[in-house]
Amino acid sequence: xxxxxxxxxxxxxxxxxxxxxxxxxxxxxxxxxxxxxxxxxxxxxxxxxxxxxxxxxxxxxxxxxxxxxxxxxxxxxxxxxxxxxxxxxxxxxxxxxxxxxxxxxxxxxxxxxxxxxxxxxxxxxxxxxxxxxxxxxxxxxxxxxxxxxxxxxxxxxxxxxxxxxxxxxxxxxxxxxxxxxxxxxxxxxxxxxxxxxxxxxxxxxxxxxxxxxxxxxxxxxxxxxxxxxxxxxxxxxxxxxxxxxxxxxxxxxxxxxxxxxxxxxxxxxxxxxxxxxxxxxxxxxxxxxxxxxxxxxxxxxxxxxxxxxxxxxxxxxxxxxxxxxxxxxxxxxxxxxxxxxxxxxxxxxxxxxxxxxxxxxxxxxxxxxxxxxxxxxxxxxxxxxxxxxxxxxxxxxxxxxxxxxxxxxxxxxxxxxxxxxxxxxxxxxxxxxxxxxxxxxxxxxxxxxxxxxxxxxxxxxxxxxxxxxxxxxxxxxxxxxxxxxxxxxxxxxxxx
Numbered sequence: 001x002x003x004x005x006x007x008x009x010x011x012x013x014x015x016x017x018x019x020x021x022x023x024x025x026x027x028x029x030x031x032x033x034x035x036x037x038x039x040x041x042x043x044x045x046x047x048x049x050x051x052x053x054x055x056x057x058x059x060x061x062x063x064x065x066x067x068x069x070x071x072x073x074x075x076x077x078x079x080x081x082x083x084x085x086x087x088x089x090x091x092x093x094x095x096x097x098x099x100x101x102x103x104x105x106x107x108x109x110x111x112x113x114x115x116x117x118x119x120x121x122x123x124x125x126x127x128x129x130x131x132x133x134x135x136x137x138x139x140x141x142x143x144x145x146x147x148x149x150x151x152x153x154x155x156x157x158x159x160x161x162x163x164x165x166x167x168x169x170x171x172x173x174x175x176x177x178x179x180x181x182x183x184x185x186x187x188x189x190x191x192x193x194x195x196x197x198x199x200x201x202x203x204x205x206x207x208x209x210x211x212x213x214x215x216x217x218x219x220x221x222x223x224x225x226x227x228x229x230x231x232x233x234x235x236x237x238x239x240x241x242x243x244x245x246x247x248x249x250x251x252x253x254x255x256x257x258x259x260x261x262x263x264x265x266x267x268x269x270x271x272x273x274x275x276x277x278x279x280x281x282x283x284x285x286x287x288x289x290x291x292x293x294x295x296x297x298x299x300x301x302x303x304x305x306x307x308x309x310x311x312x313x314x315x316x317x318x319x320x321x322x323x324x325x326x327x328x329x330x331x332x333x334x335x336x337x338x339x340x341x342x343x344x345x346x347x348x349x350x351x352x353x354x355x356x357x358x359x360x361x362x363x364x365x366x367x368x369x370x371x372x373x374x375x376x377x378x379x380x381x382x383x384x385x386x387x388x389x390x391x392x393x394x395x396x397x398x399x400x401x402x403x404x405x406x407x408x409x410x411x412x413x414x415x416x417x418x419x420x421x422x423x424x425x426x427x428x429x430x431x432x433x434x435x436x437x438x439x440x441x442x443x444x445x446x447x448x449x450x451x452x453x454x455x456x457x458x459x460x461x462x463x464x465x466x467x468x469x470x471x472x473x474x475x476x477x478x479x480x481x482x483x484x485x486x487x488x489x490x491x492x493x494x495x496x
Contacts (some may be wrong), residue, residue, distance in 0.1 A: 021280045034140050034381040036283045036344055037374065043287025053288050058352050061285045065349050068278035068285075069162070070249050072345075074231040075275035076134045076159045077253020078268060080152065085254055088152045091327040095153065095337075096160030099320045103341075104130035104168065106315035107307070114310065115303050121365055127172050128351050128369050129311065131165030133344025134158040135279045140342060140381045146388070146395050150333035154340055162346045163247030167193040169350045173357050196243025201251030204234035208252055212261040223263040224270035227256070282345045289352065290370050300364050304371025311372065312380055316341050332391035339387045343376035415471050419484040423463040426483045433457035441471040441480055 021039055028035040047054040085092065108126030111117045117125065137158040145151070171190040208230040217223060231249050238248035261267070295301055317338045324334045351369035355362050388395040421427045427435055432443060432455065446453040447466040453459060461467070469480065 017284075018280065021284065022276075032382050032385075034136060034342075034377050036136050036139050036279060037377040037381070039280055039283035040287040040290070040374065040377070043284040044290040044292050047288045047290065048292050054291065056285070056288055058289060058355055061289055062349065062352050062356070064285055065282045065345060065352075068282040069246060069346070069349070070231060070235050071228075071271070071274045071278040072135050072138075072282070073159055073162065073246055073250040074253040075271040076138060076155065077250045077255075078257040078271060079138070080155055080159070080254055081257025082254060083258045084152050085156060088149050088156060091149070091153045091329075092156030092160055094327065095157045095320065095323060097164055098323055099157065099341075100130045100161040100164045100168070102319040102323065103311075103315060104165075106319050107311060110310045110315065111307060115307060121359070121361060123172060124169075124354055124359060125307070125365060125368060127165065127168050128354065128365075129307075129343060129347050129372055130168070131161045131343075131346045131350075132158045132341045133346045134162065135282060136342040136344035136377055136381060137340070138275075139279060140340075140384050146336075146393060148330075148333055148393065150329060150336050150393055153327070153329075154337055157337075157341070159250045160247075163197060163244040163250065164194070165346060165350060166246055167197075167244050169353055173353065192242055193244040194247065196241050197238050197245065197247035198243075198251060200234060200238035200241060200243055201248035202255070204230075204237065204248060205252035205255030208234070209256050209259050209261070212256060212259060212264075212267075216262075220263050220266065224267045227267050227271070228274070279345075286345060286348045286352075289348075289355075289366075294363070295367050295370065298364065298367065300367035301371050304368040305375060307368060308372040308375035308379075312339075312376070330392070332393050335391045336388055336393045339380060340384050342381050342384075343373045347373050417469040417471060417480065419467050419469065419481060421461050421463055421465040421467065421484050422486040424486050425463075427461045427467075428463050429460060431458055431460050435461070435483060437469075437480060437483070438471075441469055444468050444470050 021035075021042075024038045024042075025035045028038055043053075104123075104126040106126070107129055108119075108122040111122035111125045112119055134155070137155060141151070141155070146154070167190050170193065171187065174189050208227065211230065212223070212227060215226075217226065231252060234252050235245035235249045239245035320341065321334060321338050324337060327334075329337070347369055351366045354365050354369075359365065385395060437443070443455055445468040446455060446459065446461070447468075448462065449464075453465070467484070471480065
């Protein structure tokens with residue numbers, strides 16, 4: 001029992017640090033610095049002040065961050081869902097794969113030609129820094145909703161190119177310096193990981209959806225745990241089969257994102273909370289691997305700032321900008337996506353792979369990665385709202401709604417529908433008595449800006465109102481949904 005108090009002290013310190021990290025999200029909103037940057041910097045400072053914190057093995061950090069990425073990618077996939085992805089799937093795959101490749105190539109060329117790295121080190125830097133990061137992108141967007149397709153493309157890219165980047169790093173390390181034969185092996189490794197990961201992800205997501213809908217459990221609290229463990233199974237199966245477990249988990253999350261399933265709201269809240277914890281844990285653990293004293297005494301910080309500037313102002317705008325020309329977007333949306341390709345935990349994780357692979361000058365390469373990520377998160381991430389405003393990309397902040405009103409049902413309520421009134425839709429500006437809902441459909445609840453609105457015939461609907469409908473006729477669902485969809489033709493309103 002003599003070790004109880006030291007262990008309790010450790011728990012106390014960890015819990016206090018966690019609470020400070022949670023509360024720092026509020027501070028991050030005020031100072032307009034993304035919260036992941038605060039976690040990373042705080043952990044790096046702590047590791048310098050308390051050297052014992054820096055003694056955590058890099059391999060242990062890699063494994064822990066891998067688990068955190070599983071949580072982040074699965075939650076990110078659920079947040080996107082099939083419905084949102086369907087309108088931008090081509091752009092997400094195109095930018096997620098081709099965008100990662102050209103970014104890695106452009107960075108490698110800059111690292112070699114401008115900063116004097118040998119080709120292998122330059123390629124490793126390019127591959128490590130090519131992926132954008134879902135944790136940072138989701139944290140920066142936070143309570144902000146981006147209008148149009150650009151938000152979906154940006155979120156989809158951040159989830160899709162992580163598996164691509166991780167598989168590419170594995171391929172580069174396999175290739176090593178073995179010539180064309182080794183390069184061929186690396187390309188084969190990359191293709192195998194992508195193909196197997198996609199296959200396992202699609203099959204696993206479909207299977208998980210079936211389980212979520214059709215396997216009853218005795219306790220509602222078990223449903224979120226079932227989904228969490230299912231995501232772990234999908235990752236494990238894909239990785240054991242030499243596929244990308246990260247891609248598999250991301251695709252599975254997308255497939256179950258729009259699923260109507262028992263306790264779905266609780267499942268989503270559970271995974272969102274876990275993703276927030278994963279973000280804090282990942283950046284804190286990665287921060288412990290950073291030595292600020294070593295960083296300032298070398299030239300890595302200067303090289304990192306230079307490479308970050310080249311990435312932000314030349315490589316991504318030019319190379320990814322060219323790829324975006326074939327995507328149906330406005331000029332402002334293209335500018336927004338080009339600027340918002342933020343780096344984060346994944347590039348740092350890839351940097352730790354360089355460390356453990358015992359690459360020559362690995363410590364310096366890792367320090368460069370840290371500086372580039374810090375610049376991206378703090379400078380680029382902090383300016384995302386301003387760039388969105390300047391580019392004319394609609395972005396508005398959604399206020400939290402901590403109070404919920406609902407009812408539980410033993411069977412799936414097939415006649416229940418929820419819609420959001422779109423601007424310029426037939427419902428926008430229409431009173432309930434004039435809205436052509438049909439005899440078998442009626443509105444039971446209206447949520448306007450977080451407050452209930454009385455349901456009367458004279459009640460006028462407005463854009464962004466959330467309405468809850470009850471209907472006895474499933475065949476009227478499509479025509480009813482059209483009333484709340486943007487349409488200049490107001491023919492959906494009944495004549496008075």
